[in-house]
Amino acid sequence: MAKHDPDLDQLFQALADPTRRAVLTRLAEGPATVSELARPTGLRLPTVMRHLSVLEGAGLIASAKDGRVRSCAIVPEALAPLRSWLDDQRALWEARLDRLDDYVTKLMKEREHGPGPKN
Amino acid sequence: MAKHDPDLDQLFQALADPTRRAVLTRLAEGPATVSELARPTGLRLPTVMRHLSVLEGAGLIASAKDGRVRSCAIVPEALAPLRSWLDDQRALWEARLDRLDDYVTKLMKEREHGPGPKN
DNA sequence: ATGATACTTAGCGATATGGCTAAACATGAT
DNA sequence: ATCATGTTTAGCCATATCGCTAAGTATCAT
Structure with missing residues (x-):
């Protein structure tokens, strides 16, 4: 029983945090850098980084580094x-x-x- | 920012666990007692109890005690x-x-x- | 080459989560 | 009253989560 579905686990888990949902909503307006995402949260950068990697781990966002800036975007089918x-x-x-x-x-x-x- | 929405927090959090999702799926077939819900999980009763109270806290199930038996049911609009x-x-x-x-x-x-x- | 900028990593502390056992209730049957 | 049954509480342990600071790395600008 209890077919472990890590995919759903990660999705639900990622969405259970209000900061992460806010980030997603922000990203719906368009891609943003880590700092841009961090600013409205009032949280420190490393903390936001953590949230972003949870989101990315769940497949909800994708990110790529361009120079010293990482920009993040939503993965619509996620x-x-x-x-x-x-x-x-x-x-x-x-x-x-x-x-x-x-x-x-x-x-x-x-x-x-x-x-x-x-x- | 980050309007904390405890309702969504609790819902997503509750659904992030495979055991709890399994319980919900089981309950979709009809109401069941705590023991009945526990059996297929392979977990101990107190552990299942905790899962049930998380589900109930999120509003996903309702339960009532009849004699010494508690039965649980889904809350469809949850x-x-x-x-x-x-x-x-x-x-x-x-x-x-x-x-x-x-x-x-x-x-x-x-x-x-x-x-x-x-x- | 120096410094500023933008992440990133490492690691800490407090709290939450998910499992357990053992023991306590509460109710139904004898 | 006694005992079995079904649930509940209390408390322990391991791990995960979420915040932080401090220090590191990489890139851009001067």
Whole structure:
């Protein structure tokens, strides 16, 4: 079980950080250098470098060095696996939606009566 | 900058783990108890418990205790924020690609006449 | 060749994550 | 009451993550 899908792992992991999502959004406007990406974050360069290499490791961005400047750009097709995972899940979830709906409703009702566990 | 969106943070973070994704996929088939969810993972109960509370914290599942058994179910609308983030990004990324396309086209045309810009 | 610029690497500290065991509850069955 | 069952809590260990500073490398400008 637990088919390890390192691709999805890395994608989700990379996107779990707000700084990294902000970088992606910034890069959607066009390529930028490391410093340009760092400035609006308020973080130090090495820290941003780390974020960038996580993004690059996940395949979300590509970068190349020109002289002493590295410029980074989005890899547009990188979100595809994520999108198809989402689509797959939605398909599965919706297949059971009717039953789940009833069930959740029942859960909520139960929760209103019995005080759940002491949490 | 970096508007922290804890909602997305938690969602992406929760989905970054293969065990947790497997649990979700399992739950798409219908509700299950903690033990039932634990069995196929090969992990110990407390470990699975932790995964479940991460999923519940992210709003991806709901659970309620009936007697000594806790059953868990998917929360179907939970993926919505993720889906809309993805859609937003895709829109931005595609807009960028269009502009890039135009830009390249423009470069080509200019090049036919005079020497292009310095880079 | 000197210095400024733009990254890059190395390494530290605090906290988070993901696994475990052992022990505690809580409920259902006898 | 006792015991089995199903979950939960507490706490440990190893590793990963995210921030930093300090020092290194490479390139460009003078």
